[in-house]
Amino acid sequence: MPDNVGAQWNAGETLEDAKRHLLSPSEEMAKLGKATRPLIAYGEGIHVVDAHGRRIIDGPAGMWCTQIGYGRREIADAVSAQSLKLSYNSPWYTTNSPSIELARRIAEVTPGDLNRVFFTTGGSTAVDSALRFTEFYNNVLGRPEKKHIIVRREGYHGSTSLTAACSGRAFNWQNFDIASPRITFISAPNIRLAPGLTEAQFLDKLVREFEDTVGTIGPDKVAAFLAEPLLASGGVIIPPKGYHARIKAICEKHDIIYISDEVVTAFGRCGEWFASEKVFGVVPDIITFAKGVTSGYVPLGGFAISERLLDKVAGENAKGSYYSNGYTYSSHPVSCAAALANMDVIERDGILQHVRDVSGHFADALRSLRDLPHVADIRVAGLVGCVECLVDTASPEVTDRDKKLGGRIDTHCFDLGLLVRPLGNVCVLSPPLVITKSQIDEMIAILRQGILKAAAELKQPAEA
Ligand SMILES: Cc1ncc(COP(=O)(O)O)c(C=O)c1O
Incomplete structure (x- = not known):
């Protein structure tokens, strides 16, 4: 246990305070003030x-x-040292060494000519x-009509108005006014929902849909295609092989900016710094990242x-413009120092x-769960995977x-000692990257028991 988890800590009182004062992301409003989430005291490995x-x-x-796991002294020391050296400077009119060094280190591992980084x-x-860069870009180029964004259903891209509007998970839309006429959704590349098609046929269908969508909107009006390499929060949906490269080729033909949202897949999740090129065969125009860049120790994100x-x-093409988008905490020196320490450890x-x-x-262990009742699909890439469960595995529709x-x-x-990301009927696992084979076995054994217990309950008439 870390030294600073004090014996005097009163979890009961803390939880009462949470009920009274905390509003959490995705709060279930009917339970506000009545229930709290499990309180986590500390992390280790x-x-x-x-x-x-x-x-x-x-x-x-x-x-x-949390790529490198919890309780890493290297990150704590880097955060401490940078906090004492320079805790903050305005990125709007000064700069700092950690952000410059981090930009260089990231540029060294990005594909193609993605050599400049915005934090x-x-x-x-x-x-x-x-996305705001694509608006800026087309306005500077004198193409104000080229503003449309194409995204996928089940994609997740964030919680600002614009990124929420680009996210295709119906759940996140309830009671928010985020629909935008300049955003068009196409299908999620989920082959489970295309019974009877081979992977090659399914790929052709998806590519045709993209091409038709561009044609319908008008190629001169489409600014960007925004896509996760694999749809993470949408339920670990992995597109057919060659999907990204074929869509990118159409983007190139029509001068459409291809944005690869690697907020989940970057910094090792698929065994590479960035997954776009090395795992998914595409060199995007822009790659976004966050999360694993600091292993979750402090907030940071950005794009290359x-x-x-x-x-x-x-330069000569700037026409007096400023990319006047940014934040007080862009290029934050402490966050960038944490990210540098994280990259060092990796x-x-x-x-x-x-x-x-x-x-x-990991893939074999997950797939070993295929024999269990209600397991409809198992999808896995690198150290991210899921088991999709359905009461009736023959019925593709997901019900309550x-x-x-x-x-x-x-x-x-x-209850058995494994946290699983609650994503509806999909049990998602994307463990810290330092997990060992025996810990993977332990994790999957617990998941097996959890599925069996839930399946047994389903058999009871009252629960069915
Ligand atoms: C692919 C993807 N993009 C963007 C985001 C938003 O990141 P954040 O929650 O750090 O704002 C997420 C969050 O899960 C994500 O999965």
Whole structure:
């Protein structure tokens, strides 16, 4: 236990204060003031420890972010040292060494000519800033009508007005006025929902849909295609092989900016610094990142952008313009110092190679759950994967009963010592990247028990 988890800490009082004063993300308003979420006291390696002292494997790595695990002295020291040296400077009229060094280090590992980096405060602001760049770009180029954005259903890109409007998960839209006439949704590349098609046929269908959508809107009106390499929060949906490269080719033909949202996949999740090129075969125009850049220790996000794109609106082509988008905490020196320490640890400990080494074991372990009742699909890439459960596996539609089943599995797993990201009927695992093979086995064994327990309950008449 870390020294600073004091014995005098009163978890009961803390929870009462949470009920009275805290409004959490995705708060269930009917329960406001009446219930709180499990209180996590501290983290160690791949585990979190709750207020009752129970050690729980952190299956989702926080929110797909705690890459190098909890309690790393290297990051704490870097944050401490930078806080004492220079805790803040305005990025609007000065600069600092950690952000410059981090931009260089990131540029060294991005694909293609994505050699310049803009820092933000997290994933939503990274994607928002990238999208705002496309507006800026087309306005400077004198193409004010080229503003349309194409995105996928089930995609998730953040919680600003613009990024929420680009997110295709119906749940996030309830009671918010975010619909925008300049955003068009196309299908999620989920082959489970295309029965009877081969992967190649399904790919052709998706590509045709994209091409038709561009044609219908008008190529001169489409500014950007925004896509996660794999749809993470949408339920770990992995597109057919070659999907991104074929869509990118159409984007190139029509001068459409391809934005790869790597907020989840970057910094090792798929065994590479960035997954776009090395795992998914595409060199995007812009890549957004956040989460794993600091392993979740402090907030930071950003995007890396192609020099070719910037050259068109910089220098002699700038026409007096300013990319006047940014934040008080853009390029924050303490966050950037944490990110540099994080990159050092990932390099020193060979964590990218480790992910490549254990990801086959992770995939096999997940797939071993296929024999269980209600398991409809298992999807996995690198160290992110999911088990999709349906009450009736023959029926592709996801119902409230399926979501309830997923909720039961999550609850059982939590009681058994495994945190699973609650995503409706999809049990998501994206553990800290330092997880070992035996810890993977432990995690999957608990998930197996959780599924079996929930399945047994379904058989009871009252619950069915
Ligand atoms: C792919 C993707 N983009 C953007 C975001 C938003 O990031 P943040 O919550 O840090 O604002 C998320 C968050 O989960 C995400 O998964």
